[in-house]
Amino acid sequence: MPQTSLMMTLQFSSSGTPVNVQAKHFLIPGLGRYDHKYSPKLPSKFPKTSIFNSHQIPNPILHQPPVNQSVAAIVFGDGSESRLYPLTKRRSEGAIPIASNYRLIDAVVSNCINSNINKIYALTQFNSTSLNSHLSRAYSGASLGKEGFVEVIAAYQSPEDQGWFQGTADAIRRCLWVLEEYPVAEFLVLPGHHLYKMDYQRVIESHRNRKSDITIVASNGITKRDRDPGVGVLKINTENQVMQYSLKSNKEPVNYAVVEAYLFEGYWEDMRSIEAFYQANMECIKKLNTGYNFCDRDSPVYTIPRNLPPTVVNDAMITDSVIGDGCILNRCKIKSTVVGMRTKIRDGAIIEDSVIMGSDVYQIEDGRESSIKSTSVPIGIGENSEIRKAIVDKNARIGKNVKIINKDNVEEGDREANGYIISGRIMVVLRSAEIPDNSIL
Known part of the structure; x- marks a missing residue:
């Protein structure tokens, strides 16, 4: 399974003309076990939502459990190799401050909350102290309901598994015993340093309607900042099935079966570089609605409530x-x-x-004693x-x-x-x- 934090370029063609799109993250069912004895109260039918992609089946499946009972999110907040250094010298990527009051990971966790996904696991490893502190302080009961949670799972070693996590797939494999605590049917795997807004219920509906094993969410278009040797290439057919995956740096592609692509049309920045992070901040102050909207009333961004005086x-x-x-x-x-x-x-x-x-x-500067060392x-x-x-x-x-x-x-x-x-x-x-x-x- 490719790294979730890895950007990929898809070649999509519906009329003979290739269109570039970028794969960002996965909806992966089957990692946990669904207990058929578990019988939540089901709605009369699954809520109807519009689908961006014309190739997706329009009619929703009836009698599916609501996402707050059947779906859990796995958020990765860090990586061993970050191109955002030195911003990651003492913190993980997801903990980097953005737009004055927020951390990068707030965008993805807020997407989950706004999509009615209230079971969120955050898998952390590198420079995770700041991120763990932020998550525990910001989301202890924030609009998550009685059974909701944001649970931090830090990297660990055991007699069976020596050493740290060896990538995304290994991290999930080693945490299955925790993830199986709740009887969920699907897992939504998300990188914690991406900036975008998405209704995950649409992705889940498409995933269920198509009876997919794995769904990869992809973004249409490619920017100059995304032309990078580390970018992968996915080839998909007219039914949005992923046929092949390869990295630009590797010559040998990997062939797939049973993987579907869901195409997303909105703003998406994955913070692959200092330049990308800088531009994302600059776009949030422009008058034109070209960047990420931190002031969206319909999709609010959550973070730590602070008791600070006004500026x-x-x-x-x-x-x-x-x-x-x-x-x-x-x-x-x-x-x-x-x-x-x-x-x-x-x-x-x-x-x-x-x-x-x-x-x-x-810092107190009027001569009184200060907890900050005087310089x-x-x-x-x-x-x-x-x-x-x-x-x-x-x-x-x-x-x-x-x-x-x-x-x-x-x-x-x-x-x-x-x-x-x-x-x-x-x-x-x-x-x-x-x-x-x-x-x-």
């Missing part, structure tokens, strides 16, 4: 930006920027086309500093008169020893890095 704006000029809770913005200029929680931006600072992730704490550069953005096209990770200390502008127009650069790297001409300041006064990067 304080003191004579600042802010345009086309998103500002998180609890910020202190003094006489600064902010344009086309995502500003995370508890960010402090001081007088004269200019920030454009950037992502500022904010801070985990408030020459306080947390936040210093006076008269300039930041353009950059990602500034949490708790960073940017001094006075600093310029983070990629002055030499470098495409790629490893300056981690100095507190930053350059990826795709995007400056990335590391978590808790200290950039001294008057630095020009």
Whole structure:
């Protein structure tokens, strides 16, 4: 079984013309055992939902158990090799902050909740402390009902299985004894670092109507950011059956049987790179509805409820930006920027086309005793500093008169020893890095 976090390119042809689509994740039944003695109260008929794909059977199957009783989600929040480094230096991909107030994994978990799937397992392994803490604090009873849960299953070793998880399929295999705790009929396998909105009930209905063994959800279209040697290729026929799978880096394809493809039309970004993450943040502040909508009333995005004060704006000029809770913005200029929680931006600072992730704490600067170790550069953005096209990770200390502008127009650069790297001409300041006064990067 291919990795769920792996993007794949599908070749689909209904009239002789190939159309590129991308495979993202799987609906996999049969991993758990369905107890036929289990008899939940069934609705008179399964709810009708519209199907994107014209090849799918239009009539729903009657007397299917509701998804909150018969379907569980398996969410993977991390991977051993991440192209989002250094954002993943101390956290997993799913735990990366996005759009001021959220974590990446919130999008997928919210899809589950909004699709009435309330049994959610999160399988974690690498740098999972932050992600585990977030999931346990954010979803302990959040719209999950009496029998719903978000349960974190961390990687483990046992006498039968030595070593860590060896990929997605191995992780599921080794956790079957946990997954079989509830008598569900299907498992929805989801990567936790993708950004999209989807009604999974439509996928489940299509899966059941077609009597599929495995259904892969695929997204129409391909962007320039997706043209990558690690992208796989799937060939499907006019009935949306997957015939072949191969990686671009491998010459030998793998032939399938019994695998179906479900085509999805909406926005989908899988965060395969720093550039993709940066663009996803930039798209969430555009006036045009081209990106992910964090303000959708019909499909809300859930996260940790926080007791932070409102943001304080003191004579600042802010345009086309998103500002998180609890910020202190003094006489600064902010344009086309995502500003995370508890960010402090001081007088004269200019920030454009950037992502500022904010801070985990408030630093006291008036001489009183503070739990934060005193340094020459306080947390936040210093006076008269300039930041353009950059990602500034949490708790960073940017001094006075600093310029983070990629002055030499470098495409790629490893300056981690100095507190930053350059990826795709995007400056990335590391978590808790200290950039001294008057630095020009």
